[in-house]
Every structure is written in C-alpha cells, then in structure tokens.
Amino acid sequence: xxxxxxxxxxxxxxxxxxxxxxxxxxxxxxxxxxxxxxxxxxxxxxxxxxxxxxxxxxxxxxxxxxxxxxxxxxxxxxxxxxxxxxxxxxxxxxxxxxxxxxxxxxxxxxxxxxxxxxxxxxxxxxxxxxxxxxxxxxxxxxxxxxxxxxxxxxxxxxxxxxxxxxxxxxxxxxxxxxxxxxxxxxxxxxxxxxxxxxxxxxxxxxxxxxxxxxxxxxxxxxxxxxxxxxxxxxxxxxxxxxxxxxxxxxxxxxxxxxxxxxxxxxxxxxxxx
Numbered sequence: 608x609x610x611x612x613x614x615x616x617x618x619x620x621x622x623x624x625x626x627x628x629x630x631x632x633x634x635x636x637x638x639x640x641x642x643x644x645x646x647x648x649x650x651x652x653x654x655x656x657x658x659x660x661x662x663x664x665x666x667x668x669x670x671x672x673x674x675x676x677x678x679x680x681x682x683x684x685x686x687x688x689x690x691x692x693x694x695x696x697x698x699x700x701x702x703x704x705x706x707x708x709x710x711x712x713x714x715x716x717x718x719x720x721x722x723x724x725x726x727x728x729x730x731x732x733x734x735x736x737x738x739x740x741x742x743x744x745x746x747x748x749x750x751x752x753x754x755x756x757x758x759x760x761x762x763x764x765x766x767x768x769x770x771x772x773x774x775x776x777x778x779x780x781x782x783x784x785x786x787x788x789x790x791x792x793x794x795x796x797x798x799x800x801x802x803x804x805x806x807x808x809x810x811x812x813x814x815x816x817x818x819x820x821x822x823x824x825x826x827x828x829x830x831x832x833x834x835x836x837x838x839x840x841x842x843x844x845x846x847x848x849x850x851x852x853x854x855x856x857x858x859x860x861x862x863x864x865x866x867x868x869x870x871x872x873x874x875x876x877x878x879x880x
Contacts, residue, residue: 612641613648615655622655625770628755629660632875634710635756642766646680649768650831656771657688665691666720666840667828668750668774669820671813672764683814684823685764687772689840693751697780702857702869705776707753709874712760712773715852716845717798717860717868719791719810719817720748720779726835731826735815738822743837745786745817747862749778749870750842752849760849775875777842780860780868792816794863796846801856806847817843 613621617640624639643649657664666689677683695703707713724743733741753775759767767773783789792811797804810817820843828835852858854874861867 613643613651615651617641618648618651619655619659621652621769622659625652625755626656626659629708630878632708632877633755634708638756638758638762638766642762643769644765646682646685646765646768649765652769653687653771654831656769660690662690662692664688665694666777666842667824668772668777668842669824669844670767670772671844676764680764684820684844685768685772686824686827687768687774689774689777689842693774693776694840695776695778697778697868702871703778704871704873705749705751705778706873706875707751707775707852707854708755709854711755711757712753713852713872714752714849715798715800715858715870715872716750716752716849717796717806717847717862718748718750718777718842718844719846720746720777721817721821721841721843722746723821723835723837723839723841725837726825726839728834731829733822733825735818735822738818738825739787741825742786742821745783745791747780747783747860747866747868748842749780749858749860749868750774750845751776751870753875777840778868778870779840781866783866797861798847798850799859799861800850800852805850808847810843810846812846813844820844
C-alpha cells in the first residue's frame with residue numbers, strides 16, 4: 608500500500624516529534640501529524656526517526672499483525688529498530704531495570720532473540736532453511752514495548768511501525784545450547800507480572816514460527832536497503848502476548864523448564880544534554 612498523503616517533509620516532522628518526546632520522556636497525547644495509512648508510510652517515518660535519533664541500531668524487533676489487518680496491510684508482521692543503548696544483558700543485574708514512558712504506552716513481552724552471522728549482501732529472498740543457516744545463536748529474552756504515545760497500538764500497525772515499532776529495549780538472557788535441535792518453537796513459555804501469570808504460549812503459534820520472523824526481517828531490510836551486519840539481533844515476537852506494565856511492577860519470563868528472566872520496570876527519564 609502506498610500512502611501519498613504523507614510527504615517526505617511531513618514524515619521528517621513526525622519523526623522529529625516522536626524522537627523529541629522519547630528524549631524528553633514526555634507524553635504525546637495526540638499523534639504528531641497525519642496518521643500513516645500504509646506500512647510504507649510508517650517505515651518512511653521510522654527511517655527518518657532513526658536518522659534523527661543518531662543512535663546505533665543493534666537489532667530489530669518483529670511484531671505480529673493480526674487478522675484482519677494482515678490482509679489490509681499485506682503483511683502478518685512488522686519491525687522496528689533496537690538501539691544498542693537499550694540492549695541489556697541479564698548478567699548485568701538481577702532483575703534488570705527497564706524503562707517505560709509512564710504517561711504513554713508500556714508493555715512487557717517474552718521473546719526468543721536470534722543473533723545473526725554473516726548475511727550475504729544483495730540477497731532479497733530467503734527460505735526458512737536459508738534463514739536458519741544465517742543464525743549464529745539464540746537467546747531467551749524480554750522486549751520492553753513502550754512509546755510516549757499511549758494509543759500507539761490502537762491506531763493500526765503503520766502507526767506502531769512509525770515510532771520504532773513501539774520498542775524501548777530488550778534484555779538478552781542466556782544462550783540456548785544447540786538451539787536448532789532444541790525445538791524451541793514448542794517450548795512452553797509463560798509470563799508473570801508481580802508473581803501472577805498473565806500469559807502462556809508457544810512460538811509455533813506464529814506463522815512459520817521464530818524462523819518465519821527472521822526470514823521476514825531479512826527480506827524487509829533487503830527491500831529497505833538496510834545492511835545487516837554480523838551480530839544483528841532479532842527479537843522474534845511476543846510469544847505469550849503483549850502485557851501492559853507500569854513503573855514499579857516486575858515481570859518474569861519463563862522459557863521451558865530451564866530458563867527464567869526477570870526485570871523490574873522504572874519510569875523513563877529525559878536523555879538530553
């Protein structure tokens with residue numbers, strides 16, 4: 608879908624407003640411009656926002672677009688950048704403190720995070736087997752979804768895409784030994800908030816599972832002309848759902864029988880000189 612209503616100038620203005628709100632940890636009561644009506648328009652704003660932010664992209668989050676919107680937008684997934692400054696290791700602290708925009712949107716998600724090796728430049732289509740061959744490792748993880756705009760997920764996937772795909776960081780947990788033989792897509796995953804289970808699921812419920820997310824991202828980035836350096840992280844999708852969370856709360860993601868990952872939620876603070 609092509610959105611002719613949003614010009615490059617308008618996309619840049621929206622991107623600047625979104626990035627400025629994040630830098631000031633401010634609330635956006637309204638979307639700062641006309642709503643993007645297509646994924647192309649959302650990614651155009653996202654590209655401009657990445658440029659404005661000046662941050663180093665360490666990886667990408669992949670999210671689900673559910674029916675019937677997948678048919679309308681021509682995709683069952685979306686993506687957003689994960690900046691290096693927002694990647695935390697579970698070895699740094701237990702639990703890891705992660706920020707959300709207190710007056711905006713905040714959620715926690717249990718995800719498998721893939722680490723890519725050498726991706727051949729120029730390749731635009733990938734089979735699941737080809738995507739698997741490019742994986743250097745897989746970790747358990749948590750994504751923090753947060754935006755200064757509280758209604759980000761209520762106005763369609765193009766809006767979600769425009770503000771970094773609603774990403775505000777990840778926790779990189781333990782690496783899974785021999786992930787390809789571990790059948791991770793069928794591991795039972797559970798997410799708890801303040802000790803109460805709020806969601807359960809398996810990654811196999813995603814179309815083509817976790818590798819479907821990796822393939823989707825590789826093809827999307829190829830179309831957008833974005834390079835994929837070795838070590839790029841791919842957070843492959845919310846296995847148990849997207850669970851609202853607020854400052855002061857804590858979450859635990861449980862992966863199978865052997866892995867658990869904890870985090871505590873704090874308020875985002877301004878990041879300005």
